[in-house]
Amino acid sequence: MKKNTLSLVLTLVFGLSALANPVDGEKKEVKTDESKVTWKAYKVTGSHTGTVNLKSGTLIFDDNGMLTGGEFEADMTSITVTDLEGEYKDKLEGHLKSDDFFSVANHPSSKLVFTNVKSTGKNAYEVTGDLTIKGITKPVTFDVSIYGSKATATMKIDRAQYDVRYGSGSFFENLGDKTIYDEFDLVVDLEF
Template sequence: MKKNVLSLVFAVVIGAVGTAADPIDGEKKEVKVSESTVTWKGYKVTGSHHGTIDLKEGALEFDGDKLVGGEFVVDMSTLVSNDLEGEYKGKLEGHLKSDDFFGVANHPTSKLVFTKVEAVGKNSYKVTGDLTIKQTTKPVTFDVSVYGSKATATMKIDRAEYDVKYGSGSFFDNLGDKTIYDEFDLVVDLVF
């Protein structure tokens, strides 16, 4: 009996020491998707368009107050234009959701998973993540700022890397003023 008790005590002590040496698992903070915004802006030779798209779900991971990870899913069906109205608004939104651009019927979500987070200031981080659009995953690097229960990220995405070819000078010649630039901007404001 003493041998069993001694073995149990030994196992508990060794287990506690082993656990204390393990790295801290990050605290996962779910993003409040109804209070968070993702704003996009795309550019063409003759101007630009801008709008929003909704997060379906997302979370940031922290070790204490330090950002260490994150994962987000975007609902591509919520892609809207905010700079047009009426018929033109409907046409642009329909075209962006079509196979010419994001193929929303076959690719209803896009996803971003942080793979590396590097602190570059008190509340600032350089983040690298895997971005998946239309079943193509490529690394992206962007800046994130965190203040209290809010975070902001800004990034440029090259749509050509995700097989979004329509009007791209990277794929088609002689487009002239019909050229749509490959890079578009995203500004993400998160509340968690």
């Protein structure tokens, strides 16, 4: 009788603790050296492209292999320009790192934390997350596709929401052909 009672008590204790601490699913670390974040920004007279490195990243999957979460940190000090060379490249990179744009001395990283993931088809998801740039956090929604150990995401970011004002028609009038549009594109290719 004591043996059955002890077994029942242990079953209840471990069973309830399993319910109190559910498994979040499988966390997969992103290979930051093999992943790439590309940006493209637009102005009246053209556009510029570049990259920024990831410091860290994880994707979370449930037991059925469905995406359920994720978290990423980008190294804003690594922002580069890929469509220019020499002096013009150096000047634009310096300007993007300055207080006019991303203020990387004060805000060396940006962060994205998934808050909601909805399956939209085979290997496709609509993700909502909290994006933090320059210490300001705003929600963003974007699409993610996953194939094997690779994921791709595309998103439009409104820089005005993060107090990135330089050349913005939202903050300054009469900029003419010096206007830089508020929205820029990010394309993220992940390996995990």
